[in-house]
Amino acid sequence: MRLTRRDFVKYTGFGAASLLGMSFLGCMTKETTKDTLIIGYAEDLKLRGDPAKIDRSIPKFCVLERLIEYDLSSDDFVPSLAKKWDVESGGKRIVFELKKGILFSDGAEMDANAVKFTYDILVVRKHSVAPRSVEVIDDHTVAFNFDEAWVLNFAKLQDVHGLGVMSPKSVKPEGDPNGTLVDLIGTGPFKVVEYVENQYTVLEPNRYWFEQTGLEPKIKKLIVKVIPDEDTRVLALRSGEVDVLIDNYHGGYDYTPRNQLSALKKDGFKILTKNIPYTWIVVFNYRKEPFNDIEMRRAVNYAINRDEIAKIFDGWVRPAWNGMFPPEVPGMAEANIRYEYNPEKAKEIVNGKDVGEITLIVNKSQSDQILVAQLVQQQLKNVGLNIKLETLEKGVYKQKRNSGDYNLRIYYIGGSERTFYMRIFWRFLPPEKPWKVYMSDNVTEKAIAVVKEFDKTKRRQKFIEFYKALYEEAGVAPLYYEVVAVAEKPNVEGIKFEYSEPRFYSTYVKA
């Protein structure tokens, strides 16, 4: 058959039109995505040097996994790398059976030796969340020994101040707990492929994790860029240079400014928040006058309008009317606590007393807390308390706190979910330390009862008793419940919070 010029034009035209149509249909049916997600974060991830000092966020929840996790909603410690465990010696010894077939991102198997190596890093440093010792029983069984028999032993193993299981090859000399971190190798969904100190870290999916979970990675690269200045971070998101901003939720710094979240949302950015068991409070110096008097502590609680305080943060945090922790915390809702805003009652209490000038101290490095302290100062002045606000540099704040040279101070209790239990210990349990927030025979006894109880049903009841005792003694004045926030471009999908932390394993970025 002879192909005429007209046929040629006809067939090629038809072919081209078909191809165009198919590609158009392809576009319609399959969404195109970018293969890289860029995160803006305030701090360097510290992936070299002392392995105990790696950053508390991304390396710990993207690269490493722990033996167990803590689920706040059920108040359960749940298996992660550990399959199951036995509690021995009344709770001083926990023997974990590890899951088999879990691979580090370099292909080596995660075993009891790797677990021992990891926790020995904390043991040799006498870290605050370290066990006393770790023993390898066999390749997949490891025992942890602790000094005390309490539920905090579980909390320590998943606390953000500690570590997730890392390969002994992560350090040099290999397997030496005193060694230097050279290449963080974990079992988590991502592996570190490039790290430039103080600039950026490049992570890629850990194929073994995805094979194990049966999930498909939707991004090829996760890049974490270090942007210390909070305004620059927001501008970087607005300019499109980063896709996501995540908070460091540790303690009132290095987060996306709350007063910019609404503006970002208005401009089309997505804001994800997760409530965490973290509460900003006024701490009383209850060892000296005037706040050794329970009535005076109650007066402060009556005088504070928590709604007004929450408004400082543009509605992104919740006022702390329902006790020391938000209602989703174990036992908190059942405790049925409700702080009352009653300035008249506060005035009645204050009027009869000659308390003189009261010093309220606040740490200057937590800039939002300065605003909070100013409002607290004003509210307390309204009921007749003469408050001298001292905005102090971190070192001076600590010095005054340690020497007890204050009457009131702004501080926090709780933390992310995984820090919840340890902060009960760090804020309310003996031994007495300057950073403890309130201790009395009754409250301390009840706090100890909480952490000594391994049965979660009984523990819930003990939590309720602890919250009520603290409320009745007006041990602290809760102000607002903190959140952790993620600000992301509209084309980012699939970020979800697990245990207070944003996870990226099913995240993708629409092109």
Add this chain to the structure above:
Amino acid sequence: MLRYIARRALQIIPTILGISIISFSLLYIFPGDPAEFIVEARYGVEPTQEMVEKIRIEMGLDKPFVVQYFNWLSKAVRGDFGISWTEDKTVMEVILERLPISAELFFATFAISVVFALILGVISAVHKDKAIDHICRIYSLLGISIPSFWLGLILIWIFSVQLHLLPAFGCCELKHLILPVLTWCFSFMAIKTRFVRASLLEELSKNYVITARAKGLPEKLVVFRHALRNALIPIITYFSLSLHHLIVGSIMVEVVFSWPGLGSLLVESVFKRDFPVVQALVFLSGVLLITMNLVVDLLYAVIDPRIRYGD
């Protein structure tokens, strides 16, 4: 000349000692217990009394202040500022890692600022009280008055957020350099422009310039061959002295643009209470300033043969 050099070199020793005392004292000037800072920086936990006491002995903080100071100084003069409390490296390693990054930003800013400050200063002086002089003077005033962090954020907003032309942060490619350099140049150049203008105007008012003009020399020759050459002596001195900005001169610019240089290091170290690094940066910055001062003094003779040193 050699005697002069020796004398001047000896003269700077008391000044360096003064700087060293101030640098070392920072550890105690800052409120709080240094031993507690070390525990916090090293272990990342609230310090217990036991830990604090252990560190106090280990670090020699239990010794008298003078003993601690001389121990520190004897090492510092050999470039040993100890170990960083937060980085697990020697302080010099930490500084040397960041120095090239700062140097890149500084020398780019310095070179551009010098060239444009000379051009603007000369134009401003030559056209004194004319429109262009007023513009240059307003620029100088703005350059000195506008805070770098504010200008930096405005430039990011314009060039990154609105125009998508330049990156908002990062280092170390050419595109990353433009906005920080522009920001720093704005203030760096402003002061220098004023200085060039003032120096040149002073020379232009001198008798030899009037004589040159009376002789009928073209204005270009009067300005560039005679007045500017003489005005250059204080200008070079002033410009050279600004070299000490290399160490920590760009703090705000580095912080705003996430430029991981020595300025950022100083801020981080202050916040983390990494005092060995803070001490070293303050000390080295002071020493660099004094050294530049000495070098410039010695260079006077080269720049201006009329200057002699009494030998």
